[in-house]
Amino acid sequence: FNMQKNFIANASHELRTPLTAITGQLEVILMKERNEEEYRETMTSVLDDMKSLNNTSNRLLLLAQASSETSKVDFNPTRIDDLLWQAQQEIVKRNPDYLIEVGFSDTMEEEAQLTVTGNDQLLKTAVGNLMENGCKYSNHHKVQVLIEPKKKVLHVHFSDNGIGISPNDLKQIFEPFHRGSNALGYKGHGIGLSLVDRIVQLHGGRIEVTSEVGKGTSFKLILPYPNGENLTTA
Numbered sequence: 080f081n082m083q084k085n086f087i088a089n090a091s092h093e094l095r096t097p098l099t100a101i102t103g104q105l106e107v108i109l110m111k112e113r114n115e116e117e118y119r120e121t122m123t124s125v126l127d128d129m130k131s132l133n134n135t136s137n138r139l140l141l142l143a144q145a146s147s148e149t150s151k152v153d154f155n156p157t158r159i160d161d162l163l164w165q166a167q168q169e170i171v172k173r174n175p176d177y178l179i180e181v182g183f184s185d186t187m188e189e190e191a192q193l194t195v196t197g198n199d200q201l202l203k204t205a206v207g208n209l210m211e212n213g214c215k216y217s218n219h220h221k222v223q224v225l226i227e228p229k230k231k232v233l234h235v236h237f238s239d240n241g242i243g244i245s246p247n248d249l250k251q252i253f254e255p256f257h258r259g260s261n262a263l264g265y266k267g268h269g270i271g272l273s274l275v276d277r278i279v280q281l282h283g284g285r286i287e288v289t290s291e292v293g294k295g296t297s298f299k300l301i302l303p304y305p306n307g308e309n310l311t312t313a
């Protein structure tokens with residue numbers, strides 16, 4: 080119950096902060112007659128806050144959806160490489176300086192090894208979050224994604240050479256609204272990883288993380304194959 084109370088308090092805070100900023104900016108601009116440039120500046124800033132608000136509320140909705148009963152979510156055979164390319168394209172369109180490299184391990188032998196059972200939208204959100212974090216938290220805005228089919232499960236690695244996560248933060252990194260002590264100078268709301276975690280659980284998978292402060296971080300997404308079949312021919 081306490082966790083839920085905390086969650087609601089945190090969620091309200093995340094929504095109220097941009098709303099307060101929007102209200103403040105509009106109140107100030109309306110206090111007297113302004114020139115076109117001033118109106119334009121305020122509207123641009125308000126639009127930024129609105130986009131961020133929209134993004135936060137969408138993620139909260141997804142978090143609620145991913146936390147609800149499995150029966151409400153559609154599962155279908157899904158190609159993981161398609162989802163990765165789609166997420167990559169969408170992110171690079173929004174952030175042209177981000178570099179997202181997608182590759183395959185040498186255990187990759189046939190297309191069937193790329194198919195998992197899942198919800199496209201949710202899985203794309205999960206991989207997109209991991210890609211975006213890798214770029215956001217590293218100077219060169221670069222993340223390496225490696226698809227590694229194993230015998231009964233599919234591994235997808237997301238590795239960066241960024242700021243890293245301290246051992247203390249690592250313990251709480253999947254809790255909603257938790258942000259690392261070295262991440263406070265970066266934009267964010269601490270919703271992404273908790274969403275990734277819920278989505279992965281919903282798919283019967285798991286997520287692991289290793290990190291060293293100042294060196295980099297690596298997330299490993301583990302997803303089961305349909306029927307847990309042995310797909311490697313070796």
Ligand code: ADP
Pocket residue numbers: 208212213214216239241242243244248252257258259260261262266267268269270271272273296
């Ligand atoms: P946000 O990025 O909006 O803060 P997330 O839930 O996605 O929210 O991440 C939670 C925290 O985990 C971040 O604040 C940051 O401290 C840490 N984190 C996540 N991914 C990385 C990464 N690739 N490198 C360093 N820190 C990370």
